[in-house]
Amino acid sequence: MSKAAPDPQSNMGKPEPRLDGRLKVTGEARYGSDFAVSNPAYAFLVTSPIAKGRIESMDLRAAKAVPGVLEIFNYENTGELKDIKYAKGGGGPTSSIQGFGPLIQYGGQIVAMVVADTFEAAREAAHMVRVNYTSEPPSATFDSRGVSESAANEGLPQAGDAEQAYVAADVRLEAQYETPTQHHNSIELFTTTCVWHDNQLTIYEPSQFVYGLKANAAKKMGVDIADVRAISPFVGGAFGSKAQFSPRTGLVALAAKRLNRPVKLVTTRDQGFTIQTYRAETRHRIRIGAERDGKITSFIHEGWEVTSRPDPYSVSGVEDSARLYGFGTVKTGVTLVHADRNTPGFMRSPPVVPYIYALESAVDELAAKLDMDPVQLRRINDSSVDAMGKQWSSRSLMKCYDQAAERFGWANRSAQPGSMRDGDWLIGWGCASAVYPTHVGAAAVRIRLVANGTANVQIAAHDLGTGAYTVIGQMAAESLGIPLASVTVELGDSELPPAPVAGGSNTTASACSAVMKACEAIRAKLMRSPADDTTVGSAAGADRNKLNLEDRFKTLGVGAIEEYAEYLPPGAKPDSMKNLYAGTPFLGGGSKGEKLMYATGAEFVEVRVHASTREIRVPRVVGAFAAGRLMNTRTARSQYMGAMIWGISSALHEAAEIDPRTARYVNDNLADYLIPVNADIRDIDVILVPEEDPLVNPVGVKGIGELGNVGTAAAVANAVYHATGVRVRKLPIRLEKLLTT
Ligand code: MOS
Numbered sequence: 001m002s003k004a005a006p007d008p009q010s011n012m013g014k015p016e017p018r019l020d021g022r023l024k025v026t027g028e029a030r031y032g033s034d035f036a037v038s039n040p041a042y043a044f045l046v047t048s049p050i051a052k053g054r055i056e057s058m059d060l061r062a063a064k065a066v067p068g069v070l071e072i073f074n075y076e077n078t079g080e081l082k083d084i085k086y087a088k089g090g091g092g093p094t095s096s097i098q099g100f101g102p103l104i105q106y107g108g109q110i111v112a113m114v115v116a117d118t119f120e121a122a123r124e125a126a127h128m129v130r131v132n133y134t135s136e137p138p139s140a141t142f143d144s145r146g147v148s149e150s151a152a153n154e155g156l157p158q159a160g161d162a163e164q165a166y167v168a169a170d171v172r173l174e175a176q177y178e179t180p181t182q183h184h185n186s187i188e189l190f191t192t193t194c195v196w197h198d199n200q201l202t203i204y205e206p207s208q209f210v211y212g213l214k215a216n217a218a219k220k221m222g223v224d225i226a227d228v229r230a231i232s233p234f235v236g237g238a239f240g241s242k243a244q245f246s247p248r249t250g251l252v253a254l255a256a257k258r259l260n261r262p263v264k265l266v267t268t269r270d271q272g273f274t275i276q277t278y279r280a281e282t283r284h285r286i287r288i289g290a291e292r293d294g295k296i297t298s299f300i301h302e303g304w305e306v307t308s309r310p311d312p313y314s315v316s317g318v319e320d321s322a323r324l325y326g327f328g329t330v331k332t333g334v335t336l337v338h339a340d341r342n343t344p345g346f347m348r349s350p351p352v353v354p355y356i357y358a359l360e361s362a363v364d365e366l367a368a369k370l371d372m373d374p375v376q377l378r379r380i381n382d383s384s385v386d387a388m389g390k391q392w393s394s395r396s397l398m399k400c401y402d403q404a405a406e407r408f409g410w411a412n413r414s415a416q417p418g419s420m421r422d423g424d425w426l427i428g429w430g431c432a433s434a435v436y437p438t439h440v441g442a443a444a445v446r447i448r449l450v451a452n453g454t455a456n457v458q459i460a461a462h463d464l465g466t467g468a469y470t471v472i473g474q475m476a477a478e479s480l481g482i483p484l485a486s487v488t489v490e491l492g493d494s495e496l497p498p499a500p501v502a503g504g505s506n507t508t509a510s511a512c513s514a515v516m517k518a519c520e521a522i523r524a525k526l527m528r529s530p531a532d533d534t535t536v537g538s539a540a541g542a543d544r545n546k547l548n549l550e551d552r553f554k555t556l557g558v559g560a561i562e563e564y565a566e567y568l569p570p571g572a573k574p575d576s577m578k579n580l581y582a583g584t585p586f587l588g589g590g591s592k593g594e595k596l597m598y599a600t601g602a603e604f605v606e607v608r609v610h611a612s613t614r615e616i617r618v619p620r621v622v623g624a625f626a627a628g629r630l631m632n633t634r635t636a637r638s639q640y641m642g643a644m645i646w647g648i649s650s651a652l653h654e655a656a657e658i659d660p661r662t663a664r665y666v667n668d669n670l671a672d673y674l675i676p677v678n679a680d681i682r683d684i685d686v687i688l689v690p691e692e693d694p695l696v697n698p699v700g701v702k703g704i705g706e707l708g709n710v711g712t713a714a715a716v717a718n719a720v721y722h723a724t725g726v727r728v729r730k731l732p733i734r735l736e737k738l739l740t741t
Contacts, residue, residue: 011628011630011690011692011700012629012633012688012690013471013474013629013630013632013633013636014474014632014633015632015633015634015637016470016484016632016634017470017634018467018469018470018635019470019473019484019489020234020470023234024234029233029234030233030234031191031206031235031236032191032192032193032205032206032235033191033193033264035193035204035231037193037195037262037264038262039261039262040193040262040263040264041070041115041116041255041256041259041261041263041264042115042116042117042118042119042121042122042263042264042265043113043114043115043251043252043263043264043265044113044114044116044119044122044123044125044126044265045110045112045113045126045265045267045271045275046111046112046113046126046131047108047109047271047275048101048104048106048107048108048109048110048111048131048133049107049133049664050135050138050662051104051106051107051138051140051340051341051662051663051664052104052105052106052135052136052137052138052340052663053104053133053135053136054101054103054104054133055075055102055104055111055131055132055133056102056132056133056134057131057132058074058076058111058129058130058131058132059129059130059131060072060112060129060130062128062130063114063126063128063129063130064125066116066121066124066125066128068117068118068121068122069114069115069116069122069125070115070117070259071115071255071259072112072113072114072125072129073112073113073114073115073251073254073255074101074111074112074113075099075100075101075111078100078250078254080221081098081220081221081250081254082220082221082222083098084098084216084219084220086311086343087244088311088312088313093209093216093243093244093245093584093585094216094245094246095244095245095246095247095276095277095342095343095345096308096343097109097247097308097310097311097342097343098220099247100251104133104135105308105309105310105340105342106274106340106341106342107274107341107662107663107664107665108271108273108275108342108664108665109274110247110251110275111131112126112129113248113251113252113255114126114129115255115259137661138339138340138663139340139663140339140340140341140658140659140660140662141181141281141306141337141341141658141660141663142281142283142304142306142337144339144660144663147337147338147339148337148338149335149336149337149338150312150336150338151334151335151336152305152312152314152333152334152336153314153316153334156316156318156322156333156334157318157319157322157323157330157388158331158332158388159327159329159330159386159387159388159389160328160329160330160387161329162298162299162300162329162330162331163300163331165289165328165329166287166288166298166300167289168289168297169290169291169297169298170289170290170291170292171289171290171369171370172287172288172289172290173286173287173288173289173290173365173366173369174285174286174287175285175286175362175365175729176284176286176729177283177284177286177357177358177361177362177729177730178281178283178284178729178730178731179281179282179353179357179650179713179730179731180654180655180731181278181279181280181306181656181657181658181665182278182279182347182650182655183241183272183278183279183665183668184237184238184239184240184241184272184276184278184348185269185670185673185675186206186235186237186239186241186242187236187237188206188235188236188237189266189267189268189272190206190241190248190267190271190272190275190276191204191206191264191265191266192204192205192248192252192264193262193264193265194249194252194253194256194257195256196256196260199223199227200227200229201217201221201223201227201228201229201253201256201257202228202229202231203217203228203229203231203249203253204231204232205232205249206232206234206235206236206238207230207235207462207492208238208240208242208462208464208501208502208503209243209500209501209502209583210231210232210460210462210492210493210494211460211494211498211499211583211585212243212244212501212583212584212585213230213232213245213249213494214228214229214494214583215228215582215583215584216583217245217249217250220245220249220250220253221250221253221254225582228494229494230494231493231494232492232493233463233490233491233492233493234492235463235465236465237464237465238462238502239346239347239348239464240279240345240346240348240350240503241272241276241277241278241345241347242276242464243346243501243502243503244276244277244346246276247275248265248267248275251265252264252265269668269669269670270668272668273656273665273668274342274665274668277343277344277346278342278344278345278347278656279344279350279353279354280305280306280313280341280344281305282304282306282315283303283304284301284302284303284354284355284358285300285301285302286299286300286301286358286359287299287300288363288366290370294370294372294376294377294380294381295328295381296325296326296328296366296381297327298329299321299322299327299328299330299331300330300332301318301321301322301331301332301355301359302332302333302334302335303316303317303318303332303333303334303335303354303355304334304335304337305335305336305337305344306336306337306339306341307336307337307338307339307343308338308340308341308342308343308344309338309339310343311343312336313344313345314334314336315350315351315354315355316351317350317351317352317353317354317355317356318332318333318334318355319351319437319590319591320352320436320437320590320598321352321355321356321358322386322387322388323386323387323388323390323591323596324356324359324433324435325363325378325382325383326381326383326385326387327381327386327387328387329387330386330387330388339663340663341663346503348643348646348706349436349706349707349709351437352434352435352436352437352710353709353710353713356433356434356435356710356711356714357650357713357717357731359714360433360711360714360715360718361432361714361718363377363378363432363433364430364714364717364721365727368417368721371415374430374431374718375401375410378397378398378401378433379398379401382395382397390591390595390596391595391596392595392597393438393597393693393695393696394628394693394695394696395600396600396626396689396691397601397626399624399626399689399691400600400601400602400624400626400687400689401433401602401624403624404431404602404603404604404622404623404624404687405602405604407622407624407685407687408429408431408604408606408620410429410431410604413722417721417722417723417724417725418723418724418725420722420723421611422608424610424612425608425609425610425611425617426608426609426610426611426723426724427606427607427608428606428607428609428718428719428720428722428723428724429604429605429606429722430604430605430714430715430716430717430718430719430720430721430722431602431603431604431605432602432603432711432713432715432718433600433602433603433711434600434601434623434625434707434708434709434712435598435599435600435601435707436505436598436599436703436706436707436710437504437589437590437591437597437598438505438509438589438590438597438598438599438627438697438703439504439505439506439509439510439587439588439589439590439703440506440509440510440513440569440589440696440697441499441506441569441586441588442510442566442567442568442569442576442585442586443461443497443498443499443500443510443513443514443566443567443580444459444497444498444564444565444566444567444580445458445459445497445499445511445514445515445517445518445565445567446459446496446497446518446563446564447476447480447515447518447519447562447563447565448560448561448562449480449522449526449549449560449561449562450559450560451550451553451554451558451559451560452549453486453550454482454486454487454488455476455477455480455482455486455487456487456488456489456490457476457488457490457515458490458496458497459472459490459491459496459497459498459511459514459515460492460493460494460495460496460497460498460499461491461492461502461510461511462491462492462507463492464502464705466502466507466635466705467632467634467635467638467639468502468507468508468511469489469491470484470632470635471508471632471635472489472491472508472511472512472515473488473489474631475511475512475515475516475519475631475699476489476515479515479516479520479523480519480522480523497514497566498581499511499514500580500585500586501585501587503587504587504590504703504706505703505706505707506587506589506703507703507705508703509696509697509699509703510567510569512631512699513567513569513697513698513699514565514566514567515565516699517565517566517567517698518563518564519563521563522563525556525561525563526549526552526561527552567698568586569586569589569697570588570593570594571586571588571592571593572586572588573586589696589697595695597695597696597702598702599625599628599702599703599704599707600625600626600627600707601623601624601625601626601627601707601708601711602623602624602711603621603622603623603644603647603711603712603715604621604622604623604715605620605621605712605716605718605719606618606619606620606621606719607619607716607719607720607723609720609724609738613735614724614735614736614738614739615735616652616720616733616734616735616738617680618648618652618680618681618682618716619682619683620682620684620685621644621647621683621712621715622685622687623644623684623686623687623708623711623712624686624687624688624689625640625686625688625689625704625708626689626690626691627691627701627702627703627704627707628691628692628693628700628701628702629692629693629699629700629701629702630688630701630704631699633688636688636704637686637688639704639705639708640686640707641684641686642708643705643706643708643709643712644684644686644708644712645676645681645684646708646709647708647709647710647711647712647713647716648676648680648681648712648716649674649675649676650709650712650713650731650732651712651713651715651716651717651731651732651733652676652680652716652732653674653675653676653732654673654674654675654732655667655674655731655732656668656673713731716733717729717731720733720738724738726738
């Protein structure tokens, strides 16, 4: 891989090493459960083995007799905990099912928490809690008896008469696709530590949204929001799973209060499958009508998604699939299938991973039907305006294809499936598009520039391992004209000015827009002299090297300048900042605004399928991505690499298997939940395609955290088809699905 030399002509940021790299490799970085609290008690959860029914009684005698046990919390003695509203019901970002009983709504629901002097005593006692349930047969998933259906969101994309255009088309393709349940399985487990001091609650918990955590914990406990603080400076993987408030936090907070002692909970890997959200399984029926020359005249995408009984969580990725190409007509719909399951939630690229997999598989099938190169088919349907009439703010999809195809050597592909071979290995080449909505949210920041040329940035954004500390620091350094080494960055603490939930890949765009604004205000104060008028408040065009800080501070007669700034994106309401402080973020962009704002990419994959055993290997992947300005080419490359590795995982390995009789996950551990290991991953080649988009936000950043794993699964599936002639329409593609003859 070539070292990214910054091109002065482009808006590619410097490949600065991570500001927090040393802390991480030396083990000094403090994650949620690492914070030392004095004399903690330890908690262990008890979860329900049944998925549907009621708790009739609990026998706690044996558990309470375990030496060191302090208290056992369950629905009978936690009445102080308030019901809080779910996001779709007008509340905040939470797990929607908050109760601990007696009603059991899904397998693995929390029914009790044991607190003891030691972790071992708590765990032992947890296994001795006897719960008598009456259970009913649960409905596990699609096609289970007893599921009910409801229509998802209103207002999904529609344009023209797609049914009629489909019937009238020269060439028609109809196909159905399925994606499995997935769980985030972050290496850092779900943990919560709660400490009370004089009616002030401090929560240490890995979080993608400390303001949401703080607000929901306050509501849950029925205390003033000002009396709660949430701290999460480092997160060991999240991917969406740490964005929503979980009922466990209320239990731990209550336990710490009642025992008048800090309480620490570290949940187990298998509990992590049910006490937090997950990506639900989806189904798709796609119909595409096209002219002989490949122009698509009709696109019909129907989706089905599993959710819980009470809540209408939906990812509705037709919002994005309907806009990826210039379709003549569009019809979309999404149906929710309510089962006896926990409510699903965000997981990396929530809407687009399943829906674009389906679309990009179908496009490849259409190309085969038309006997046309799949890149050419996409070029024919490339359009900067969607069927509903909305313009893209910028679109570099075909630039990504051109660069990735060239690097990959796509021109040497022989189109016929099964026609490329190396000894016993069938070679397949496939490609697919990636697309991700550009989100930007309301954010606030406080920056202090000191006369000695150092600066401190405070914002309650989150670094999930993505590099947020570094890129936020880079934006401040650049805007103030000081070296990055002179900037310190504080994140992940609800005492700092608020940033949105670290979701939807918005952090860099939102936080850096606020940082830029605060820095401009500092510069304006600093440069307040007639001689400097040409550079006042202007980052662009200012010759930052001429800024002699010490002189300026002397002239002004102050030792430091501190600025607080709020950034509100277009579409924000007057109370969006107030709501953010109260734990409800505002996110705009994507398909919601005047223009369509999306980042794009093209992913090319080579697979090798063994002719007799059908073992599947992925020796190389090339991904080219365009996402506006990149703050840091090193962290960007890492994001894309990690995402494509996850894409390979989705294509070939991952699925949480649910037992249809019990509605319980059977592979809820890292031995049975398959993910790729080093031996599964070979060359991952990332191309950073320059793109400028001044419309998306003041910093021109589109966000990259989720883009990279959107196209990979379809590209692998398309490559497997090219290698074998077998079209697998249900992920993951494991070798048994290729043993057809
Ligand atoms: Mo990310 S799945 O948008 O938290």
